[in-house]
């Protein structure tokens with residue numbers, strides 16, 4: 001089968017489209033013939049983290065396709081079922097943090113940028129009928145991450161004001177739609193005027209320039225919650241927009257992991273600082289029910305053929321996208 005692997009040189013230089021041997025499912029696994037896959041920022045980080053001497057790994061955490069083969073103990077799906085893939089491995093029940101041994105599809109185990117994938121049967125769930133293959137393929141990781149950050153961790157309520165820096169992020173476009181669905185007010189930021197305009201069309205109440213003076217742009221209005229995945233470049237500005245006692249949730253740090261924090265103003269402000277990461281299978285089912293109920297569709301920025309995966313990764317690296325980038329297998 002065709003697959004997009006990382007091997008050898010660090011970064012995108014080591015990413016290649018190759019012929020790769022197909023795997024067979026064990027008794028508790030299924031083989032999925034993939035129709036589409038979705039890109040995440042993680043697919044840019046893995047080629048930097050994966051050692052130059054390590055065996056090739058197929059990239060990709062998100063995907064959707066049709067069950068082609070099942071192990072003899074599998075009962076939750078059948079051959080021919082249309083499924084999407086839960087990217088969390090080993091986090092089935094809700095818990096405060098991922099259990100020991102938690103991994104994500106796409107490293108260290110082979111991922112979805114291929115014509116087929118073998119995964120544990122519990123990681124294959126019915127594809128919502130209302131979603132196209134492209135929408136289904138880009139949904140899993142980002143929608144799950146957004147759902148946990150916004151609801152399980154952020155506990156957003158109708159009428160609350162949410163600030164969402166870097167709306168170009170795939171996860172942020174899900175959070176925007178989910179927050180609007182429960183009646184929150186949402187202000188987003190972006191460095192791009194085009195993305196600010198698109199966010200307003202998608203339902204944002206206000207959109208400000210990430211590089212501008214946010215105090216001025218917000219006209220003194222403070223927010224209840226900030227969900228920030230940009231990191232170093234925006235964290236301080238984000239914190240300044242919080243109401244006293246407000247909550248900041250962090251699940252990523254695209255622009256750098258290290259921040260400077262004034263502890264005195266932090267504790268006087270009674271702020272809550274919460275980390276979040278992906279989510280459990282139980283949260284995944286809740287997320288699916290939520291997107292079905294509120295008729296949410298992922299924002300698909302562009303679809304590339306599998307063989308053009310490198311161009312798709314470069315597009316993600318350039319941060320020009322709004323929403324999710326998909327790969328199509330045929």
Ligand SMILES: NC(=O)c1ccc[n+]([C@@H]2O[C@H](COP(=O)([O-])OP(=O)(O)OC[C@H]3O[C@@H](n4cnc5c(N)ncnc54)[C@H](OP(=O)(O)O)[C@@H]3O)[C@@H](O)[C@H]2O)c1
Pocket residue numbers: 039040041042141142145165166167168169170171172189190191192195210229230233234251252253254255276277278279316319321323
């Ligand atoms: N913990 C988890 O489970 C988890 C899950 C998913 C993602 N993540 C992390 O969350 C982050 C977002 O992921 P994603 O795939 O949604 O991201 P993405 O699609 O790559 O988007 C990142 C966005 O961040 C903004 N940004 C980046 N650098 C910036 C800078 N220097 N200044 C201002 N804004 C900047 C940009 O927004 P504009 O273009 O609008 O300016 C960019 O589009 C990544 O760090 C990713 O690794 C973590």
